Amino acid sequence: MQLVLEKRAERSHTIALVSPLIAIGLTIVTMSILFAILGKNPISALVVYFIDPLTDGYSLQELVVKATPLVMIAIGLSLCYLANVWNIGAEGQFLIGAVAGSWLAVKTQGTDAGFWVMPAMLLLAAAAGALYALIPAICKVKFGASEILTSLMLVYVADLVLDYLVRGPWRDPAGFNFPTTAEFDPVATVPVLIEGGRLHLGAIIALVVVAAATILLGRTIKGFEIRVVGAAPRAARFGGFNSDQLILLTFAISGALAGLAGIIEVAGPVGHLQPGISPGYGFTAIIVAFLGRLNPIGILIAGLFLALTFIGGEQAQIAMKIPLDVTKVFQGILLFYVLACDSLILYRFRLIFASRQVPSGTG
Amino acid sequence: MELVEAIILSVLAASTPLLIAATGELVTERAGVLNLGVEGMMIVGAACGFGGAWLTGSTIIGALCGIVAGTLLSLVFALMTLGLAVNQVATGLALTILGIGLSGLIGAGFVGEKITPAPHLHIPGLTDIPLVGRILFGEDAFVYLSLALVIAVWLFLYRTRAGLVLRACGDNHVSAHALGYPVLRIRMFAVMFGGACAGLAGAYLPLAYTPFFIPGMTAGRGWIALALVVFSSWLPGRLVIGAYLFGAVTILQLHAQGAGVDLGQLEEVVDQMGQPLGLLPDGAVIAGHRLGVLHHPVLDGLVL
Numbered sequence: 055m056q057l058v059l060e061k062r063a064e065r066s067h068t069i070a071l072v073s074p075l076i077a078i079g080l081t082i083v084t085m086s087i088l089f090a091i092l093g094k095n096p097i098s099a100l101v102v103y104f105i106d107p108l109t110d111g112y113s114l115q116e117l118v119v120k121a122t123p124l125v126m127i128a129i130g131l132s133l134c135y136l137a138n139v140w141n142i143g144a145e146g147q148f149l150i151g152a153v154a155g156s157w158l159a160v161k162t163q164g165t166d167a168g169f170w171v172m173p174a175m176l177l178l179a180a181a182a183g184a185l186y187a188l189i190p191a192i193c194k195v196k197f198g199a200s201e202i203l204t205s206l207m208l209v210y211v212a213d214l215v216l217d218y219l220v221r222g223p224w225r226d227p228a229g230f231n232f233p234t235t236a237e238f239d240p241v242a243t244v245p246v247l248i249e250g251g252r253l254h255l256g257a258i259i260a261l262v263v264v265a266a267a268t269i270l271l272g273r274t275i276k277g278f279e280i281r282v283v284g285a286a287p288r289a290a291r292f293g294g295f296n297s298d299q300l301i302l303l304t305f306a307i308s309g310a311l312a313g314l315a316g317i318i319e320v321a322g323p324v325g326h327l328q329p330g331i332s333p334g335y336g337f338t339a340i341i342v343a344f345l346g347r348l349n350p351i352g353i354l355i356a357g358l359f360l361a362l363t364f365i366g367g368e369q370a371q372i373a374m375k376i377p378l379d380v381t382k383v384f385q386g387i388l389l390f391y392v393l394a395c396d397s398l399i400l401y402r403f404r405l406i407f408a409s410r411q412v413p414s415g416t417g
Numbered sequence: 418m419e420l421v422e423a424i425i426l427s428v429l430a431a432s433t434p435l436l437i438a439a440t441g442e443l444v445t446e447r448a449g450v451l452n453l454g455v456e457g458m459m460i461v462g463a464a465c466g467f468g469g470a471w472l473t474g475s476t477i478i479g480a481l482c483g484i485v486a487g488t489l490l491s492l493v494f495a496l497m498t499l500g501l502a503v504n505q506v507a508t509g510l511a512l513t514i515l516g517i518g519l520s521g522l523i524g525a526g527f528v529g530e531k532i533t534p535a536p537h538l539h540i541p542g543l544t545d546i547p548l549v550g551r552i553l554f555g556e557d558a559f560v561y562l563s564l565a566l567v568i569a570v571w572l573f574l575y576r577t578r579a580g581l582v583l584r585a586c587g588d589n590h591v592s593a594h595a596l597g598y599p600v601l602r603i604r605m606f607a608v609m610f611g612g613a614c615a616g617l618a619g620a621y622l623p624l625a626y627t628p629f630f631i632p633g634m635t636a637g638r639g640w641i642a643l644a645l646v647v648f649s650s651w652l653p654g655r656l657v658i659g660a661y662l663f664g665a666v667t668i669l670q671l672h673a674q675g676a677g678v679d680l681g682q683l684e685e686v687v688d689q690m691g692q693p694l695g696l697l698p699d700g701a702v703i704a705g706h707r708l709g710v711l712h713h714p715v716l717d718g719l720v721l
Contacts, residue, residue: 059502092522140506142453202453202506203644210637340510379521379632386457386515390497393508397501 056406059397066399073395074345074356080395081388088383094374102373103366113369115252117361119323122256123148123315123332125357127339129267130308132348136271137304138284143190143205144312145336146212147183151313152320153216154182156327159242160224160235171241175317183313184306186212191305195298201305209336217329224327234328244322256318260354263311267350280304312336333364341389344396360385424672425552429560430626432664434459434618434635436563438642439649439656440570441614446646447574448607449587449600453509454494456639457516458487458612459619464524466620467630471527476535480559480620487616488609490516495608499601513639520632527630535559535625557625559617564657566614571653583607615639 085103086096107113127144134141155175162171190205217233226236247253271277283290283297290297315335320327342360346353367381438455445452462483470479494512497503535557538544543554574580585593586600586607594600618638623630641663649655 059500142506142510200647202451203640203647206640207644337510337514340507341514344507377522377525379518379525382514382518383522384518386511386513386518389507389511389514390493393503393511394497394501397503401502 058404058406059401060404062400062402066402069395069399070347073399074347074352074392077345077388077391077395078359080391081384084387084391085380085384088380089376092376092380094376099370099374099376102370104362106369106373107362107365112252113365115248116365117358118257119252119254120361120364121357122254122260123319123335124339124342124360125260125354126256126263126315126318127308127312127336128342128346128353128357129263129350130311131339131343132346132350132353133267133271133280133304134308135343136284136348137280137300138287139191139194139301139304140202141187141190141205141305141308142202142340143187143208143336144308144339145332145334146205146209147187147309147312148316148319148332148336149209149212149216150186151179151183151316152327152331153212153219153316154313155179155317156224156235156238156320159238159321160327162242163236163239167239167241169241171239172244172321175242175321176314179313179317180310181313183316184310186313187305187309188302191302195301201301213329216327216331220327220329226326232328235326237326238321242321243325244318252323254318254322256315256322259314259318264350264354271350276303312339338364338385341385341392344389345392347396420672422548422551424668426556427671428661428665428668429552429556430664431667432660433560433563434621434626434638435642435645435663436618436657436660437559437566437621438615438618438639439645439660440563440566440653441611441618442642443646443649443651443653443656444570444574444583444614445607445611447587447651448583448604449590450498450604450608451505451509452491452494452512452608452611453506453643454490454512454516454639455611455615455642456635456637457513457519458490458615459516459622459639459642460520460633460635461490461516461523462487462616462619463622463634464520464527464619464630465616467527467530467532467623468523470532470624471530474532476533476624479532479624480617483616483620483624484613485616487612487614487619489612491608491612491615494612495605499605499608517633524630524632528632530629532623532628534628559621559625567653567657574653615642618642 082100086100089096089099107117127148131141131144155178158171158175158178186208187205189208190199190201193199193204194201220235221233224235226232226234229236244254244256247255247257269277271281279290279293279295280300280303282293283295283300287297316331319335320331324331338360339357342353342356345359346356363381363384367376367378367384370376370380371378438459442452442455465486466479466483468479469482470476473479490512494508497508498505537555537557538561540554544550546554572580574584582593582598583603585596586598586603590600593603619635622634622638627634645656645659645663648659
């Protein structure tokens with residue numbers, strides 16, 4: 055008797071819908087076991103993780119604030135992944151975007167520069183992120199270098215560039231030697247939506263990005279080309295689609311979105327440039343993209359869910375002394391289950407009994 | 418001259434984990450699987466390796482714990498990518514994210530503890546030869562082991578039938594399957610070997626490199642090991658050169674800082690810039706051709 059994985063004749067739409075839910079369910083079961091091993095009450099731990107953050111206004115705002123960069127980055131990544139190219143370096147593009155935008159904020163500090171500073175910072179950040187993402191894309195198209203490794207290695211470069219700038223040229227002279235720039239001027243910060251709250255304009259921008267991606271993928275020829283190149287490269291070649299151009303395009307878009315998310319994070323919730331501005335948004339966004347089935351609306355929901363794990367993780371650390379590493383374990387396990395369940399959309403298991411004879415004539 | 422000796426000794430120590438991890442990944446990739454989870458397996462290997470050594474007081478048991486941990490994680494990867502035909506890139510990333518979290522949990526109890534580092538070889542007479550003595554005859558066991566490992570892998574890949582079959586699985590899995598070789602099973606063993614090596618490489622860090630455990634102590638070495646495999650064009654001999662080159666750059670940067678050439682982060686930026694750029698020439702010649710093979714999904718409906 056053997057268990058065999060065989061390809062379905064067509065995608066199973068039922069499983070496509072329920073697979074993220076199954077994955078979340080399995081993750082919660084696994085996490086309960088882990089909490090029990092750590093000697094914590096699984097039920098109360100899960101409540102702290104997933105329910106408590108949803109019960110007060112501050113946490114809800116924080117949820118959206120954390121989901122904003124995740125959703126923006128994941129939308130860009132989903133375009134790459136749909137086209138079957140692997141941008142793993144969104145974290146670096148995020149940081150470079152933050153650096154490029156901050157440049158303007160630092161240079162205009164204390165001057166009477168007007169309202170144009172913020173929009174210009176956003177544009178600069180998007181352009182820098184796109185250019186930075188084009189490095190691995192061009193290397194892939196021109197030299198055939200693996201974009202996975204080059205884009206990933208550039209994360210470290212971006213990290214060190216940021217580190218160098220805030221410890222050197224851009225350090226706040228009045229900052230007691232802390233590696234950080236001075237607080238940005240009001241014209242160089244992303245405005246908050248509710249007076250005194252945390253919710254900022256970035257949330258709106260993220261929603262616009264989701265809408266734009268929905269239209270791009272569902273209603274335009276470019277979106278169609280991206281999906282065909284990924285799903286059926288041969289068909290795309292016969293259709294005359296320029297796959298090199300699409301690689302550059304998807305990398306540029308995802309870099310621009312990551313860069314934009316970077317400057318929004320720095321000029322919004324953080325308020326100045328410093329090392330450690332990202333708790334791994336660029337990598338978590340990869341999970342968001344897959345959990346959201348590479349679909350813009352799905353990514354929006356998945357982004358909110360993953361943001362919940364960040365906030366729940368912090369609260370669980372404070373309330374129950376659960377180590378912050380549990381959040382990483384949670385995210386890793388979730389991605390495993392999502393990928394495993396997704397496999398069942400295209401494949402199914404079948405038991406084959408060894409005693410069964412192969413019908414003659416079929417070989 | 419003592420400085421030169423000290424630099425060479427520290428280069429060898431810094432290169433060894435890279436060499437061990439990259440050798441394992443080379444075998445995995447030669448079988449046609451790309452496991453991006455090296456960093457995750459290394460860091461869990463580091464935590465388990467330190468835990469084992471701290472609890473038992475034995476470096477060997479520590480190293481074995483690291484190997485077992487790395488192998489177990491690689492089995493999860495094999496189950497997903499080979500058993501369920503899941504995308505290798507995404508699964509490898511998941512493995513790294515999971516590994517970083519797991520190592521933090523496992524290692525939480527060991528932070529701040531110290532162990533006796535792995536002893537260095539000492540042959541009276543030979544080790545005392547000036548200059549070359551300590552470099553050739555005064556290393557810890559892992560350094561010799563890593564070189565033996567590379568030679569063993571080279572012999573296996575190019576001088577045995579099993580090695581030929583393994584390479585066939587990577588070069589043309591359809592033909593290998595048609596010839597009746599169990600492609601998935603061979604790939605599973607290759608992935609497990611890669612996991613064992615990554616676990617050992619991770620364990621080397623707290624067992625011999627620094628005698629304590631800090632969370633995140635692999636610090637991206639797993640990713641560099643992956644880059645090294647490409648850098649070496651999948652050839653074990655070049656892997657040795659590459660690993661020592663990368664180790665040397667890391668150490669020289671530290672010494673340059675110590676000697677007053679304080680370029681600080683800037684130098685590290687240049688160093689890191691060199692890593693992706695170092696991939697380019699090989700990328701141009703070989704990666705385009707070979708990675709095309711490596712990234713092919715697993716055959717449909719094959720039996721494990």
